[in-house]
Amino acid sequence: MAKDTKQRILAVALEMFSQKGYAGTNIRELTASLGLVKSSLYRHFCSKEEIWNTLLDEMTAYYDAHFGSAEHLPPVPDSLEEMVTMTRRMADFTIHDKNIVMTRKLLVTEQFRDARAQQLATKHFLTGLQDIFTPVFAGMVEKGLLRREDPAMLAFAYTAPITALIHLCDREPEKIPEAAAQIEAFSRQFLNNHKK
């Protein structure tokens, strides 16, 4: 239970920070939910803030590993309907993956109090998706699926509304089915509007 406990602490911390915020989380409750006593935590972390920093480190590493290199870029679809399907699949994943949901919540709630959270928030919610989708749209233009327009602007206009609905799902999970349908409807309408 050596590194195991450390990882379990981080998992619970992510959960609590994302629900009640950093300031609203206390380490007694945190350790108690692991069957530990608060002093045990200090065998693994020297302070509450170190837990926070470690979580941000992990987020940064995870993000870079999954979205940082060109090899992880989604393939350029061969049809508009394939793009709709890919979008739905990506949205479904990011809406339902618990760790990703908690990470988003944490970045949302702490973005004004922590400079690193602020940077990560902009990456996760705005520029990151743009960077991923810009080459996809460029490829679709090259394939003659879409009219020739600025791919970066297309990516922005495409991803921002979807991100807004993902945020809605984080806030009101009972609206997930409705939001998922809206994402698909928007996707189809958007692509139709820009098709060649």
Next chain:
Amino acid sequence: MAKDTKQRILAVALEMFSQKGYAGTNIRELTASLGLVKSSLYRHFCSKEEIWNTLLDEMTAYYDAHFGSAEHLPPVPDSLEEMVTMTRRMADFTIHDKNIVMTRKLLVTEQFRDARAQQLATKHFLTGLQDIFTPVFAGMVEKGLLRREDPAMLAFAYTAPITALIHLCDREPEKIPEAAAQIEAFSRQFLNNHKK
């Protein structure tokens, strides 16, 4: 200094809550910034939570007063460029008005911990703008400025990217000029893409 102090407390509370969150704000610091001692606060509010609830009451009242009735709807523009101008004007206002910025920050950071903040967040960031812009787009379609499409979908696709950039401005105020330019570019491109 009767009602005056109460309003000053609310103003500082909004500022502090929006910067450090509800849990991260303490009333000693809050009252000290007004030249008062912490016990004086309890002449005006019976608890920290009552301050919070009063702020939410004021936000709700303000929102309903300004965006709740049809009479406050923006006029239907007579040209696409006029729509660009109106959009820029509205965005400029909402990006720079300090109270609105603080209100947004507060709703963003507290949306997962307070049910009323959650509801207001969805209204402010998603459905509210859609409700406002849907009749505008319907009117533009009627005037023959835009192709006939679902006005609600147009409003969603138009307002969501702008809202994303407004959130960016809240997060990184130094990017306001860049974001304002992006809003205008997006607006023009969007309207061009849907023009008749």
Next chain:
DNA sequence: TTGACAAGTGACCTATCGTTCACTATACTA
């Protein structure tokens, strides 16, 4: 079997939290 080390414990520390209360100063009213 023993020694060493990491993990976990419980008592305790100081600081700070939100809140209360008896009291004072001020201002208006009868």
Next chain:
DNA sequence: TAGTATAGTGAACGATAGGTCACTTGTCAA
């Protein structure tokens, strides 16, 4: 002028925060 609210004060409250430390427990290598 006396009386009465109202606003503000300072000391103190209990609760809880994050953190420390001497100690016990369990594991495993020598």
